[in-house]
Amino acid sequence: MLKHPMLKYLKESGPHGTRLPLIMCPGCGVGQVLNYTLHAVDSIIKEGGANKEDFVFISGVGCSSRLTSHYLNFDSGWTIHGRALAIATGVLLANPDLNIVVFTGDGDAAAIGGNHFIHAFRRNINVTVICMNNGLYGMTGGQVAPTTLSQAVTSTTPYGNIEDAFDLCRLAQSSGASYVARWTTAHPHKTIKAIKKAICKKGAAFIEILSQCPVHKKQTPVDMIRALKAMTVPIKNAEGSSKIPVGEFCDTPRPEWTQKYEAIIEKCAGRKS
Amino acid sequence: MRKIFISTDYCKGCLICVESCPKKVLKISSSISAKGYTLPQVSDTEKCNGCGICEIVCPDFAIAVEKEDKAV
Numbered sequence: 494m495l496k497h498p499m500l501k502y503l504k505e506s507g508p509h510g511t512r513l514p515l516i517m518c519p520g521c522g523v524g525q526v527l528n529y530t531l532h533a534v535d536s537i538i539k540e541g542g543a544n545k546e547d548f549v550f551i552s553g554v555g556c557s558s559r560l561t562s563h564y565l566n567f568d569s570g571w572t573i574h575g576r577a578l579a580i581a582t583g584v585l586l587a588n589p590d591l592n593i594v595v596f597t598g599d600g601d602a603a604a605i606g607g608n609h610f611i612h613a614f615r616r617n618i619n620v621t622v623i624c625m626n627n628g629l630y631g632m633t634g635g636q637v638a639p640t641t642l643s644q645a646v647t648s649t650t651p652y653g654n655i656e657d658a659f660d661l662c663r664l665a666q667s668s669g670a671s672y673v674a675r676w677t678t679a680h681p682h683k684t685i686k687a688i689k690k691a692i693c694k695k696g697a698a699f700i701e702i703l704s705q706c707p708v709h710k711k712q713t714p715v716d717m718i719r720a721l722k723a724m725t726v727p728i729k730n731a732e733g734s735s736k737i738p739v740g741e742f743c744d745t746p747r748p749e750w751t752q753k754y755e756a757i758i759e760k761c762a763g764r765k766s
Numbered sequence: 767m768r769k770i771f772i773s774t775d776y777c778k779g780c781l782i783c784v785e786s787c788p789k790k791v792l793k794i795s796s797s798i799s800a801k802g803y804t805l806p807q808v809s810d811t812e813k814c815n816g817c818g819i820c821e822i823v824c825p826d827f828a829i830a831v832e833k834e835d836k837a838v
Contacts, residue, residue, distance in 0.1 A: 494771050494773075495769065495771045495830040495831075495832060496771075496773075496830055497773075497776075497821060497824065497827040497828065497829065497830045498821060498830065499821075499827055500827050503827065513775075513776055513826075513827065514775065514776045514777075514778060514826050514828070515825070515826055515827075517825065517826075518778075519778035519779055519780045519803065520778070520780030520781075520782060520825065521825055522825070523825070524824075524825025524826055524827075525782070525823060525824075525825045527825075528821075528822060528823070528824060528825065528827065529822070532822060678823075681786075681819065681822045681823050682822075685822070707780075713781075714780040714781070714782055715780075715781055715782060715784075715785045718782060718785060719785075
């Protein structure tokens with residue numbers, strides 16, 4: 494029987510038996526994002542841009558962060574809540590040639606890890622941050638998050654959210670990220686292309702992927718995918734529209750942090766001798 | 767004719783593949799799987815052009831399409 498082409502990058506079984514199917518609820522966008530990321534990584538490996546050993550996947554805590562060490566057949570780390578970017582910085586310092594991909598959710602990135610989030614982009618460290626934004630805290634029961642849209646109903650805002658949502662792309666862009674893009678799980682090819690571009694770039698890249706949580710939103714996955722398509726507009730047509738803009742927010746190369754750090758080391762080593 | 771394989775162990779019946787298929791090759795099955803999910807079912811393999819969008823959108827890595835058209 495023919496198997497899914499990306500299963501070669503996943504651990505189907507481990508010491509305690511089979512690991513697949515994924516732990517995610519039926520129709521969860523997190524599995525789709527993993528699929529898109531593996532397609533992008535597969536395309537980079539096939540084109541000879543990097544080897545499988547050059548990739549490291551780091552994640553924090555949350556639904557989206559369950560993806561790394563349990564399933565991925567890559568070097569990976571399932572680390573502490575909100576601090577995935579801090580640990581990714583350490584991994585990068587140990588070996589600046591690695592391609593580091595950080596899987597994070599909206600709660601992990603914007604709420605508990607908000608400070609690490611902005612400072613990673615300010616430093617412009619060479620990581621690719623893939624943020625799955627479903628607009629609520631999925632793992633703990635669908636509570637309101639900083640990324641919940643205004644008026645959205647969650648388990649702790651049954652009459653609608655009175656707060657405005659964080660725009661993570663604008664936040665990353667103003668913090669100093671080199672590459673920022675937003676897509677949704679309903680735009681598979683565009684998302685794969687953006688992830689591939691982000692991994693190949695030097696510097697901090699941020700990709701926000703709007704994703705569905707069919708369990709807490711109490712809708713079918715297909716309805717949510719259709720809604721994601723309907724609620725977004727390409728960024729070039731976003732002027733005056735109330736919809737969420739999707740596309741590339743910025744692509745401005747800046748000097749990368751580890752390169753500048755290595756330059757300092759070289760300068761000081763030269764002074765010593 | 768291409769062969770399309772759906773893993774009954776991995777599929778959770780989200781039916782995103784049925785929605786995404788541009789040629790409407792897949793349809794919703796009338797039976798329920800051993801795990802209690804309504805799985806997708808291949809209705810017409812003749813129409814499949816092997817674009818592989820079902821493989822890309824699948825959250826559970828459950829579907830696979832033969833890339834080579836063996837009949838031609």
